[in-house]
Amino acid sequence: MSDAVQRADFDRYMVPVFAPLDMIPVRGEASRLWDQQGRDYIDFGAGVAVTALGHAHPAQVKALTEQAGKLWHVSNYYTNEPALRLAKKLCDATFAERVFFCNSGAEANEAALKLARKRAVNKYGPEKIDIIAFNGSFHGRTFFTVSVGGQAKYSSGMGPNPAGIIHVDLHDEAAVRRAVGRNTCAIIVEPIVGESGVVPVDPAFLRLLRELATEHDAALIFDEVQSGNGRTGALYAYMNTGVVPDIMTTAKGIGGGFPIGAMLTTAAIADEHFTPGVHGSTFGGNPLACAVAEAVFDVIRSPEVLEGVRRKAAHAARRLRAMGQQYGLFSEVRESGLWLGCELAGSMQGKASAFMTASAHNGVLHIVAGPNVIRIATSLVISDEELDEGLDRLEKTCAQLSAR
Template sequence: MTSALLPTYARAPIAFERGEGAWLVARGGERYLDFGAGIAVNALGHAHPHLVEALTTQAQKLWHTSNLFEIPDGERLGQRLVDASFADVAFFCNSGAEANEAAIKMARKYHAAGGHPERYRIITFEGAFHGRTLATLAAGGQQKYIEGFGPKVDGFDQVPFGDHEALRAAIGPETAAVMIEPIQGEGGVRPVPPQCLRGLRALCDEHGLMLIMDEVQTGVGRTGRLFAHEWSGAAPDIMSAAKGIGGGFPLGLCLATREAARGMVAGSHGTTFGGNPLAMAVGNAVLDVVLGDGFLDHVQRVALVLKQKLGALPDRYPHVVTEIRGEGLMLGLKLAVPNTEFAAAARAEHLLVIPAGDNVVRLLPPLIVTEADVSEAVARLEVTAAAFTAAMRGAAE
């Protein structure tokens, strides 16, 4: 039967009907260990009782009023995020792409408000992914996503990942900002070294540029800190976040210093659904857990166990897994076999992982994952890698 859905996804032939913690249950009753977490979205796993209670309680009271009126839980969530971060102000929206659009507009408006509207160009990095809108596609610069959608939105200059000289050379009189992911997710789980983030902060200060950090995938505890840039000690001027902040409910966030946001006055930006009472109830519930005593310590501890257990794979299966990358619970396996085939083979072992660029598969388990879950996941990865190795030996004989 022909589907009524637009065919923009190559969907795996599985439908899930319920989940609990780090596990999903398909319609047929099969259990899958979820090390994708909805692409780093289900930060607290599936059916977390505190999130369920927050959402259902709020749903019985009020869903939506629009930003024409005060939303007290939004004020509360914004203040909590400001208190826990570098920022002075917060803007809520619905997705990571929207959060990045807000960040881009804010950086340009900062210079325009200071009398320099000619400063609108933003330097980004090859391999980056910032969203699927026309502007965020241009920011990411990946041709496979841009092709066929008309001329690329002007104002973005890509430089090679890790090329400091190219970065410095790209700065000109029209440059407004530099935009970077502390760890490239879609680009292959490629971390930016802490010293490079500190150097980037100094470079932006030297040239009067806004530093935008895209923490859509890395934020809200994913690396063991509330935001990944905290490990470097280098703070941005503007930062986007999404995915984990809603724990599965659509929620995006743009944080900024008051100076960076000086141009964003009434009427300069907006959203119909962003920051509605349902989203704010869930966002506050997520922070209750993530900022609770010992939670980020748990993330760091279980992440270390996962990375240690994964460390044996390149030695045992060198023709399948060549490198372990990433930080915290955002890890990648660099492969010598096609990553889509490896992900499908892992799925056959009832383990969900996510392909990324540079022939990597991502491991993005819920932050509530246990050491027992980690051991089970690594055992299933071992079975997957061993099957590829056996197939290669058979083909060679």
Template sequence: MSTAPVSRQTFDEVMVPNYAPAAFIPVSGKGSRLWDQSGKEYIDFACGIAVTSLGHLHPELTAVLHEQVDRLWHLSNTFTNEPALRLARRLTETTFAERVFFSNSGAEANEAALKLARRYAHDHFGGDKTKIVSCKQAFHGRTLFTVSVGGQPKYTEGFAPLPGDLTHIEFNNLTEAELAIDDNTCAVIVEPVQGEGGVTPATQAYLEKLRALCDQHNALLIFDEVQIGVGRSGQLFSYQGYGVTPDILTSAKALGNGMPIGAMLTTKKVAASFVVGTHGSTYGGNPLACAVADKVIELISQPELLEGVKARHQLLVEGLKRINDKYHAFTEVRGQGLLLGAQLAPSLKGKAKDFVNAAARHGLVVLVAGTDVVRFAPSLIIPEADLAEGLKRFEAVTAELVEKAAQPA
């Protein structure tokens, strides 16, 4: 076995080139800070794309994982296990759901949701009710089915033929929803906040209209809360803030705080269509992941933690506004809770990745949401001092790039 040191160059030598990772390699983390191979420190405003929402090496999560590691790692789905049952019970006690299916990722949770919707329609209304309606600029995963349902052509280019009977409509457009959703529709899938598509929240009227149209046409309403769920909105799940209840909800990312796990939540009536043998997952419901996720939900569902998300939201928004008042770099800051996007001004059009690269030089980790939006997803419990320091570093980034943009070509 090779013991040679590894570096960023090693990626180019041994990995499939479907990613373009940063020039530095993080090797450790604690709370809202990371350190790379050279010992440089970074404030983490990304959380592994909204995953480590309780920070790195949270002591209670670490303790739960260590305890489970010494007991049981894996069982096939010919058995059940205690951590999975405890997690499922906690999820049904804290949401609308009555039944839970566990997977390994958000894409798999969405795949399960979409398959269940078609199976439910087949069981109750026959084989012709197959249409799935989703939104342009949506993102639901990278499987062939979920990437086709997501309304971003750049992710499907070169993978045809794609699954059929999919209709894409403009997000937040009530008229298009009314025209698209009909008696042939088995499901409508929507992100309460479009993450990859620009950090754009759904309007109250839009989600209410989708709920009404699904009821009218006997279609299932699916909320993809893979990114905005598990406390990031300031509610345990975003649907609770809207007061609009879906038939199926998908979760992943922050659910395991870094342990790979996804979940599909639904009602007893809808779940009944997944009879034995219709769907499965070898690792879904893994005891290690479920033990950690159970503690995650226990901690994040506490009212004081969720109130803290709202308070930090205000601090982050106000900090970005102060920066923008000075540099006029953004046309809008939008989002929910601690998932925010800063829409770049026309003078910085297409420069979102430049912000990511410059931020790294200044010891800060941020994200993009397309080429024109800088995305922020810090820990839900980030200390206010770390939040302030991260904003200070981001101001330096903004000043640098605004000055560069103003220079003659």
């Protein structure tokens, strides 16, 4: 029996919850990928903002191979050195004093929401369980997090959602003031809303959420699964807002491609309410994952990398806006570091998936944020040359689609 595989095998063997492109990447280096036929692509998607250092970065390869020769897994009956080193670095670099490691952003948000409810119920009783979330948000694919996320299409058809979840529109001050009350245990928000189009939340609105959470003794949760780990040019997006959350979640880029998530919070919240046995994760804090994440974190938090993100993002935004004017396909380009959302217009309005497919044929891989936004999330250390080459290929796509 042959070990050779092809795209058709996906349709033959895989549960069809995804619809991948026809090509199969087999090798990556920096911000370039090659498929089975040897065609090369500039990677402007970074595995949905995951491969923060691109592909096969030497620091990651070294950390993984060294740790693989030492210790793979010990379970949470014990601790391990890579987890402790990474936790200390995260606490030293942020508001946090405690870290919980898991495997994904969904698990990090699940932990955050459980902690917020546990804290509120412990302090005030079983009525204080309401979670305020926002329409258009996305917080993961567990049943709890997908219910909290503000996109009903992801949670419908599976029976009743968990109780106590209230959705309001972003930036609707009156609505959020009506929604937050004595039974509110948490307010959860993405500082930059990713899946609905890379939309930054007004810092004034975040300040309002902070005030309301404090007034009603609810936990303010910032979901920085995508916006964290240098993506915006700040180490974490909250650092540019003047607002400090009680709980922050992150994943994606922190592992640079190795699955890991983290929930960060204060000692006052964690120590009293998440005691041994209340929550856990079999693979959370895995030595391999933490060793790789520590190497990634050491690179992305350097001033040189963060300044480079801001500089390259400004350059990419200028070029994309020029494309929008020349070809009439982008009505707006939103930039939050190397995380850009291009709102489609003209003949391509509502056709983000078709745009993505056309781009792939021209050798540039990007992603989408809903049916009308092209989402670009490059490696944070993409070279100037690869960035411009990818933008050239994207402009070729614009020219072709505009001509049609």
